[in-house]
Amino acid sequence: MPAPTKFTTYIDEHADSFIKRLAEAVAIPSVSGEGPRRKEVFRMGSWLEGQLNTLGVKTKQVDLGKHTMDGQEYQLPPAILGKIGDSPNKKTVLIYGHYDVQPANKSDGWDTDPFTLVEGDDGRLIGRGSTDDKGPIMGWLNVLEAHKALGLDLPVNLRFCFEGMEESGSEGLDDLIKSEAAKGKDGWFAGVDCVCISDNYWLNSRTPCLTYGLRGLAYFKVTVSGPARDLHSGVFGGTVFEPMTDLITVMSKLVKSDGTILVPGVAEMVPPPTKEELEMYDKLDYSIEDIEDAAGASIAVSSDKAKVLMGRMRYPSLSLHGIEGAFYGAGAKTVIPASVSGKFSIRLVPPQTPEQIEPLVQKYLEFEFGKLNTKNKMTVENLHGGKPWMADHKHWSFEAAKKATEAVYGRAPDYTREGGSIPVTLTFAESLGVNVLLLPMGRGDDGAHSTNEKLDKSNYIEGTKLLGTYLYEVGAISQNA
Amino acid sequence: MPAPTKFTTYIDEHADSFIKRLAEAVAIPSVSGEGPRRKEVFRMGSWLEGQLNTLGVKTKQVDLGKHTMDGQEYQLPPAILGKIGDSPNKKTVLIYGHYDVQPANKSDGWDTDPFTLVEGDDGRLIGRGSTDDKGPIMGWLNVLEAHKALGLDLPVNLRFCFEGMEESGSEGLDDLIKSEAAKGKDGWFAGVDCVCISDNYWLNSRTPCLTYGLRGLAYFKVTVSGPARDLHSGVFGGTVFEPMTDLITVMSKLVKSDGTILVPGVAEMVPPPTKEELEMYDKLDYSIEDIEDAAGASIAVSSDKAKVLMGRMRYPSLSLHGIEGAFYGAGAKTVIPASVSGKFSIRLVPPQTPEQIEPLVQKYLEFEFGKLNTKNKMTVENLHGGKPWMADHKHWSFEAAKKATEAVYGRAPDYTREGGSIPVTLTFAESLGVNVLLLPMGRGDDGAHSTNEKLDKSNYIEGTKLLGTYLYEVGAISQNA
Numbered sequence: 001m002p003a004p005t006k007f008t009t010y011i012d013e014h015a016d017s018f019i020k021r022l023a024e025a026v027a028i029p030s031v032s033g034e035g036p037r038r039k040e041v042f043r044m045g046s047w048l049e050g051q052l053n054t055l056g057v058k059t060k061q062v063d064l065g066k067h068t069m070d071g072q073e074y075q076l077p078p079a080i081l082g083k084i085g086d087s088p089n090k091k092t093v094l095i096y097g098h099y100d101v102q103p104a105n106k107s108d109g110w111d112t113d114p115f116t117l118v119e120g121d122d123g124r125l126i127g128r129g130s131t132d133d134k135g136p137i138m139g140w141l142n143v144l145e146a147h148k149a150l151g152l153d154l155p156v157n158l159r160f161c162f163e164g165m166e167e168s169g170s171e172g173l174d175d176l177i178k179s180e181a182a183k184g185k186d187g188w189f190a191g192v193d194c195v196c197i198s199d200n201y202w203l204n205s206r207t208p209c210l211t212y213g214l215r216g217l218a219y220f221k222v223t224v225s226g227p228a229r230d231l232h233s234g235v236f237g238g239t240v241f242e243p244m245t246d247l248i249t250v251m252s253k254l255v256k257s258d259g260t261i262l263v264p265g266v267a268e269m270v271p272p273p274t275k276e277e278l279e280m281y282d283k284l285d286y287s288i289e290d291i292e293d294a295a296g297a298s299i300a301v302s303s304d305k306a307k308v309l310m311g312r313m314r315y316p317s318l319s320l321h322g323i324e325g326a327f328y329g330a331g332a333k334t335v336i337p338a339s340v341s342g343k344f345s346i347r348l349v350p351p352q353t354p355e356q357i358e359p360l361v362q363k364y365l366e367f368e369f370g371k372l373n374t375k376n377k378m379t380v381e382n383l384h385g386g387k388p389w390m391a392d393h394k395h396w397s398f399e400a401a402k403k404a405t406e407a408v409y410g411r412a413p414d415y416t417r418e419g420g421s422i423p424v425t426l427t428f429a430e431s432l433g434v435n436v437l438l439l440p441m442g443r444g445d446d447g448a449h450s451t452n453e454k455l456d457k458s459n460y461i462e463g464t465k466l467l468g469t470y471l472y473e474v475g476a477i478s479q480n481a
Numbered sequence: 482m483p484a485p486t487k488f489t490t491y492i493d494e495h496a497d498s499f500i501k502r503l504a505e506a507v508a509i510p511s512v513s514g515e516g517p518r519r520k521e522v523f524r525m526g527s528w529l530e531g532q533l534n535t536l537g538v539k540t541k542q543v544d545l546g547k548h549t550m551d552g553q554e555y556q557l558p559p560a561i562l563g564k565i566g567d568s569p570n571k572k573t574v575l576i577y578g579h580y581d582v583q584p585a586n587k588s589d590g591w592d593t594d595p596f597t598l599v600e601g602d603d604g605r606l607i608g609r610g611s612t613d614d615k616g617p618i619m620g621w622l623n624v625l626e627a628h629k630a631l632g633l634d635l636p637v638n639l640r641f642c643f644e645g646m647e648e649s650g651s652e653g654l655d656d657l658i659k660s661e662a663a664k665g666k667d668g669w670f671a672g673v674d675c676v677c678i679s680d681n682y683w684l685n686s687r688t689p690c691l692t693y694g695l696r697g698l699a700y701f702k703v704t705v706s707g708p709a710r711d712l713h714s715g716v717f718g719g720t721v722f723e724p725m726t727d728l729i730t731v732m733s734k735l736v737k738s739d740g741t742i743l744v745p746g747v748a749e750m751v752p753p754p755t756k757e758e759l760e761m762y763d764k765l766d767y768s769i770e771d772i773e774d775a776a777g778a779s780i781a782v783s784s785d786k787a788k789v790l791m792g793r794m795r796y797p798s799l800s801l802h803g804i805e806g807a808f809y810g811a812g813a814k815t816v817i818p819a820s821v822s823g824k825f826s827i828r829l830v831p832p833q834t835p836e837q838i839e840p841l842v843q844k845y846l847e848f849e850f851g852k853l854n855t856k857n858k859m860t861v862e863n864l865h866g867g868k869p870w871m872a873d874h875k876h877w878s879f880e881a882a883k884k885a886t887e888a889v890y891g892r893a894p895d896y897t898r899e900g901g902s903i904p905v906t907l908t909f910a911e912s913l914g915v916n917v918l919l920l921p922m923g924r925g926d927d928g929a930h931s932t933n934e935k936l937d938k939s940n941y942i943e944g945t946k947l948l949g950t951y952l953y954e955v956g957a958i959s960q961n962a
């Protein structure tokens with residue numbers, strides 16, 4: 001059941017006023033990571049709550065407490081929970097979004113003021129938050145407005161969970177979700193049948209996609225210590241075991257140039273792809289050229305497209321990030337650092353968990369370090385971790401999104417997994433025990449955290465139709481499922 | 482011919498006034514590396530010139546021009562050249578010293594004000610510059626004072642070359658030495674028979690030594706570049722060749738944990754020690770325990786004393802200093818750095834030269850990098866270098882210093898080579914073509930560049946006698962050589 005024609009017509013006819021709505025949202029510099037702008041995040045939350053209330057959504061602000069940032073204590077912006085519709089005959093969809101944005105200053109290299117939405121001749125709507133994540137939130141508001149104006153019943157019950165700290169670690173949100181979920185029938189998320197998050201992007205600038213997987217992470221710090229203080233290489237070079245030499249040696253044992261992970265047991269945990277999966281990667285509208293364009297250099301690890309795409313989406317990867325405690329400046333300093341810490345992380349995919357990976361890394365590093373016969377000491381710490389997430393992409397929620405995509409864009413979506421993580425996804429999936437769908441609105445080249453962040457007008461308007469149509473497709477399923 | 486008894490008696494009797502002289506010098510905070518204190522370096526130079534003039538030394542200040550430091554232009558402190566005695570029947574000894582000092586602030590952890598000389602109960606004379614290098618310069622002034630007061634003729638002709646930029650790279654000095662040397666008979670260094678520098682330290686706190694070698698240096702920066710910008714490891718990890726992985730791998734090929742240099746041809750250039758040499762190292766009053774005490778941990782590369790001492794003095798060593806361009810902070814950042822530069826240096830010994838070492842390193846790194854089959858790019862730069870220096874320790878100047886040591890300390894000196902470099906040593910040796918003797922006054926635990934820098938009173942007073950006696954021993958030789 002596609003959306004009624006008058007709904008899509010309404011969206012097209014009100015494109016200008018929807019852009020105005022986005023402009024209003026962008027004009028509030030709700031940067032969660034900058035103390036002086038924290039009050040703007042609160043202002044944004046109130047503005048959003050006002051919009052929801054006007055559109056018939058019952059809301060509640062949830063105080064998430066305080067936190068410390070850059071040595072100062074701040075009040076956390078509230079989570080805004082919303083509720084509209086309570087029909088036992090309809091499915092209930094929980095929508096997540098975040099109303100805070102990344103920092104942005106004209107001096108970073110923006111062509112225009114980041115907090116003034118500018119519409120380019122090419123249809124780009126340029127401004128901080130346009131695509132991450134105010135555009136998608138406005139999309140939901142647009143859908144609500146259309147239904148209110150047209151006197152249409154919503155095809156599903158909706159619940160909203162909007163936060164103002166996503167760009168700064170989503171502080172407090174996990175606890176809120178877990179405690180609301182634990183309340184069961186008395187909680188705000190009672191009866192939720194599925195979750196829909198619009199906070200990621202198409203792989204490219206052409207093809208809509210549905211995202212069903214995210215990689216997890218295990219981040220390690222391996223420290224080698226020797227002398228009591230930094231030494232001069234003239235005086236001590238050649239006489240003592242040097243921590244840097246040992247650290248570089250063990251770090252070199254972790255991963256090969258082509259990305260092969262050398263820690264025994266890590267790669268082996270992941271089953272090989274099925275034939276069906278391989279075909280999916282081959283079919284994805286994303287090429288090695290796209291990846292190399294994004295990286296700015298011809299440095300793909302392979303000329304096999306499926307292999308490279310699976311490298312991002314389906315396999316674990318190990319990256320060496322840097323060294324703490326060694327000389328890092330320009331110029332030539334002849335120091336033997338006393339204690340140095342290598343930082344590296346492993347992106348995880350199902351069925352890997354940080355808990356399983358940690359002992360493998362620990363044991364292997366100890367084995368390699370043991371071979372050195374050095375008198376230095378080594379310690380390994382797991383700085384943080386997160387489980388990978390994968391949804392059933394044949395679930396009815398994904399089927400609904402697929403049909404909606406076909407209806408709005410006239411083509412089937414790509415099915416993608418993301419290389420990074422959106423931790424709240426896993427929290428929803430685990431706390432509520434329901435399917436989570438990532439339904440992106442923007443394109444891969446939107447520059448979410450960069451200068452000149454944009455959302456194409458067509459993605460905004462067609463994306464609004466997509467969100468609404470998705471609800472109708474879910475509604476259609478609810479009649480018989 | 483030891484010094485006349487009335488000379489040594491004078492030194493003993495005037496110890497208090499000599500300490501006062503050192504206190505006056507320490508009270509001028511002539512820190513060459515700090516812009517606001519640059520004027521104090523000039524004040525120190527004038528004070529020193531005044532002392533020399535009072536003691537009968539003819540002087541000239543040489544303007545060394547300007548330089549830029551921390552983005553600001555400064556006048557370089559002058560070199561102070563001095564001359565006393567012109568007898569064709571006497572040898573001519575050139576004395577070098579530096580009147581600038583390292584930075585020092587009470588807040589760095591000094592127990593007392595660094596620019597107020599404090600005499601401890603234990604005989605330590607504590608203050609910035611006490612041992613590096615104001616103490617030794619005052620030693621020469623004390624010798625001159627004794628001769629003037631006693632109406633004694635100096636046993637040699639003396640030339641002085643004092644600079645005020647040693648702690649900041651000796652800017653301008655090399656050119657001055659070379660141009661004065663090039664003037665031959667018309668230059669300030671005309672007729673110089675040998676050079677004596679007192680600007681290093683005993684190995685330990687017990688045994689005087691003569692130093693006849695310094696290691697050289699070849700400092701390298703190896704850069705691996707790939708993507709056009711830093712990448713997010715979630716999005717790109719597993720899809721591209723990562724510069725850090727390649728850099729860490731090639732850096733791991735340079736040196737083994739025990740210090741073995743893996744660059745083919747480097748270690749092989751150095752001939753094995755003769756039996757006589759080995760015996761010298763075995764006899765040195767310096768132990769593995771001394772080295773580990775100084776390093777603050779039991780991390781010596783061997784339990785073979787001669788091997789460890791030769792590691793510092795007689796063999797090249799390769800140290801990895803750090804990485805520029807990678808993540809170096811605390812915490813966990815998931816970046817794939819776009820371009821990273823490893824810094825490492827090789828300490829050189831005769832007959833190695835930076836010019837010979839560079840192509841070996843270049844070729845080897847290219848070979849190792851080639852094995853990776855990566856699409857990243859690598860470049861190798863030689864950031865700076867200096868030749869090693871070694872003097873004939875059986876030269877008459879060393880013989881004179883040995884006799885002087887026996888006369889003053891009642892024991893033969895240790896013969897040492899230093900692991901670090903004092904570049905001016907080589908400049909004197911090569912420009913003037915004469916023997917250079919390093920005749921240290923202070924002890925290995927003086928903490929030259931550290932907090933609570935000190936010179937023991939006994940080293941100052943006996944050291945003054947040593948410098949004077951050395952001149953008499955040179956004078957004795959000059960009668961028949």
Ligand SMILES: [Zn+2]
Nearest residue numbers: 132133166199
């Ligand atoms: Zn976002």
Ligand SMILES: [Zn+2]
Nearest residue numbers: 132167448449
């Ligand atoms: Zn974001």
Ligand SMILES: [Zn+2]
Nearest residue numbers: 613614647680
């Ligand atoms: Zn010095």
Ligand SMILES: [Zn+2]
Nearest residue numbers: 613648929930
């Ligand atoms: Zn110094």
